[in-house]
Amino acid sequence: MPGSNGKLREISRRTALGALGAGIVGATVASWPRLTGMDIPGRGDNSLSIAILGTAADAAARQRVIDAFAKVHPEIKVKVQAIQAADWKDFFTKILTMVAAGTPPDVVYVATEGAQLFAEKLAHPLDEYLRRDAADMKEYFADVHPSLVEAFMYKGSLFQLPIDWNAANMYYNTSALQQAGLERPADNWTQVDFRNNLAAMRKARPQDFTPYYWTNRLFGGVVPWLYANDTSFLKESKSTGGEWLWDSFYAQDPSRGLRSGGYQWLEPNADDPRVYESFDYLRGLVKDGLGVRPEEGGGNSLVGLFASNRIGMTPAGGYWVEGLHEAGMKEDDFDVQFFPRWRTQRHQFGTAGYAIMKTAKDKDAAWEWLKFASSLEAMRLVFPTPNTTPARRSMVNEQLYAGRGPKHWKVFYDTLDKFPTTGPIPAPPQQAAVETALMKNVSLAVSGDENQLKQALASMQRDLEIALRRQA
Amino acid sequence: MSTATTGMSTKRRNGAGSKRRNGGGTGSESFGRQRQRWLPWAFLAPTILGMGLFTLVPIVASVVLAFFRWDIISAPSFVGFDNFAEVVQDPTVRVSFLNTIMFVVVAVALQLGLALALAIMVQEKLPAWLRVFFRSAFFFPLILSAASVSIFMRYLFNEQFGVVNWLLSFVGIPAVPWLTTPAGSAAVVILVYVWQNFGFSFLLFIGGLASIPTETYEAASIDGATGWRKHLHVTLPLLSPTTLVASVMAIINALQVFDQPYVLTRGGPGDSTRTAVMVIFESAFQRLEFGQASAIGVILTLIIMAITAAQFRLSKRFVFYQ
Known part of the structure; x- marks a missing residue:
């Protein structure tokens, strides 16, 4: 509303501007500790x-x-x-x-x-x-x-x-298994058994169901299959040293002889025939509608899909238990088994x-x-x-999994004991570039024909060479 | 009263002005003159300071960094044009630039075409109250976070459990592998980008259409022009200044596309949806090659400048100002 006289109107405007300025100054003073970044942990004190x-x-x-x-x-x-x-x-x-x-x-x-x-x-x-x-x-x-x-x-x-x-163990939906007339897989089940189980599940539920859901990630993607087939997309070696630690703390451990100064991944290995064989196996699962084409970085919706009985099996670790419990799964609704055996039953862990x-x-x-x-x-x-x-x-005991499942929770730690060569995610210092080189070629490798698979692996080999040449 | 105030203020201003013109002045008048000199600078100072600190300095620093190898942790070392040479030879970088250009061509054409068609429809065919609704509705996606939209779209386009494939199944179309094939991924990235961005071009065109005098259309009608001919011979030429602005902005934005492909596909499968800005991000923050990232940034900037300059140069032939 206009002022009743000019002076009043002018004063009002000034007052408004002044108030605004005072407000800004006041707010600045009031929030000074934040503006100085004192709330950034460790800054400005000895914490x-x-x-x-x-x-x-x-x-x-x-x-x-x-x-x-x-x-x-x-x-x-x-x-x-x-x-x-x-x-x-x-x-x-x-x-x-x-x-x-x-x-x-x-x-x-x-x-x-x-x-x-x-x-x-x-x-x-x-x-x-x-x-x-x-x-x-x-x-x-x-x-x-x-x-x-x-x-x-x-x-x-x-x-x-x-x-x-x-570790990347194999979760399965117990009702999906029962519907397909299957029993819990044996501890030493093979990749052939795995495929047969998927086929049976597909037959039992042809629609709105995916027997094997997997994601294109460094953990739980293609790598567990490579490890099971006694290979990897990077050549794995071990550096010397570290005896001081093993001798001090693990001198009596039965796997002492396997220990080293640490893993090394210095060369690409995507041109290994076993890598081709592993990818071809996964390509077959996709082609026959037993497994999905993996999305890059996917996995956020996985718990929900699994909990709603739309997925038969998927690789995951112990971190999944609480999520499934919160999603409403009862302790008998799902269970976990070792990853299938191929040439070995070496698992991947992080x-x-x-x-x-x-x-x-x-x-x-x-x-x-x-x-x-x-x-x-x-x-x-x-x-x-x-x-x-x-x-x-x-x-890792009964108390931790009580009321949540899975029934065979011992699989988690037994993975390390039963398969002592079980190894970490291949992650050299150039991990980001290496991960990109792997992930970007996986979908193509498992989604097309044999030629496309060969091209994708050749591209992966080239990308990995470039990635490993880079400085970490 | 308000008239009196205005008159008083005018008198005061005129009085001060006449004294200045006469070259006289007391100390307070001299202070007034000084104040008039520095006042604009005082008002401009925050903007100049902000622009300098947050725009000019980073640009210069980025260009300088393009000549160094730097991984954040160690001290930077001067490498001359090595970064540029490596970047040009890197097949991923080359593919990402090619993808970006293809993306710009398709996405901008769709964005402008859709925006123009909808703007004409809304402006011509709809009552005023519906026009207001559609202006807001079409602009709404723009205010959403591109990352959030992309996460949501990722669910919609999931091959097995997505709503899009579920809807398509009703008309007998089998599940489309949207995000796991090169063609499907590119289509989804473009679709999501255009859906989210066409609202801005739409608003520009609405403004441009509103500024075309109705007399021009009346004259065209008298001359026998109807329907699409009217738009072809009247709307498009008179809208050309708006089209220029809309296309310049759309192309600059599209050349810098990042959020949608990064969240939807991570650039895959393969490199099929990897864009130039994604490669900059990956080089800098995932591989710690800040020099190379800057070199790619410099190249992208030069491309954007060249395209924009070409657009303005061509505009002399295709843009009509009333």
Whole structure:
């Protein structure tokens, strides 16, 4: 409304502008702590900043561990920063941007996918601390399978302590199996048995049902089939060194002779005839309507589809149990079995644990966090439900899966014991480029005729050569 | 009262002006002159500062970075034109640029064609209240997050369980592998992109159509022009300035397409939907080759500039200003 006189109107405008300015200044002053970035963990104080993949809720879930840690180490302040990301690759990208921005965290929760990237460029080896605190750490290593530890060895040094892990086992829908007149597969079932089971399920349910659903990812995609066929898309070798660790903590372990200074993936292997054979097998499943053409990066809808009885089988790890339970599946509605045998029954697994960054302000404090986080007390607080498989064997027990299933939960840890050559996700320091080179050719390889498969594998070989030539 | 105020203000302004013209002035007048000199700069300063800091500096830094090898972690090392040479030889980069050009040709043609057709329909055939509704409805997808839309579309186009294939099954069409074949993926990426972006071009065309005088159409009718002939000989020529703006903006946007292919297909299968900006992202943030990423960025920028310059140059022949 116009003012009743000019002066009043002018004053009103000025007053409005003044109020706006005062408001901006007020808001700036009021929000000053945020604007200065004091809420970024570790910035501006001596707190140990820890980055994890997850949501704010995941960070909050760690609070009980932080509180427990504070009782043991009141002198070390800890801040957990949850970083939301679509997958581990995305998470590492965000950590790298934090490094570029000059605000790297002190400790990062890193999965196998990024273990060698961090070991090569960003992380500090744990060797000195493990030697110093060997007596304290004996109990931890006695409870953790050496295969998981070896996944975090790089050029003879250990960079992380495994906290959780998952192997690519085979989940199946019990009612789909029953409808097809099938029984639980044997422990040593083969790829032929697997295909026959899928065919039976397809026959029993020709519509609105997929016998085998798989996704195009580094974990649980084509790699478990390659491992089962005693091959991989990268040539796998092992580096020397690391005896100090194996002799200190695993001298009596039956698989001691298999252990090394860490995995190496230095050359592409997509031109191996067994790789062709594995892809051709999967191509056959797709062609005959037994398996889907895998989408890149898919998997978000998988729990829902499986829980609604529209999928017969799919590869996944122990991390799936809680999701299926929350999606309404009863403990007898699904079960898990080892991945089928081909030339071997070697499984693929991924593990994760904390890594200390080279740039950490206080590495000793960071080590105390790692040590505490790997303790039984801390891990019980972090994993009250089976939303992953704890690295400690003693925690993978009936109590963890009670009321949730699966009936054969022992399959999870038995995978490591029964198949000691079970290996980690192939992830050299150039993991991002390698993963892209693999994933971009998988769909083409399994979706067309033999010629298209040959072309896709040739393209994969070329892309992998380029990827491995790149600097990590 | 308001008239008096206006008069008073005018007098005050005129008074100040006459004193300035007379070259006289007291200290306060001199301060007033000074204030008039720096006041525009004061108002412009935040924008200039912002542009400098957040636009000019990154552009220059990006160009400089294109001549260095840098992985964030180690110190950058000067490599001359090596990054450009490697980028040009990289088959993935070449394919991604080719994909981008193909995408621009198809997506922009669809976007502009659809927007123009709908704009003419809405403007001509619909009552005023429905026009308002459709303007908002067609613009609505643009305000949605491209990533969210793409995630949603990914579900819709799932081969086994997607709604699109479910609907197609009613007319006897078997499940289409939308996201797992090169042709299907490209089609979905283009479809989703056009669906989300045509609303902006539509609004531009609505504005352009509204500015065409009705007398022109009346004159054309008297001359015997009807239906599509009227649009061909009146609407299109008179809408050409708007078409130029719409096409320049659409092409620049389409050349930078990222969200839809990244979320829908991750560039696959193979490299079939990998775009130039995706390769920039992958080089920088997944492979830590910031120099190469910058080199690709520089090349893309030059392409965008060249296409835009060509459009403006061609516009002299095809754009008619009233």
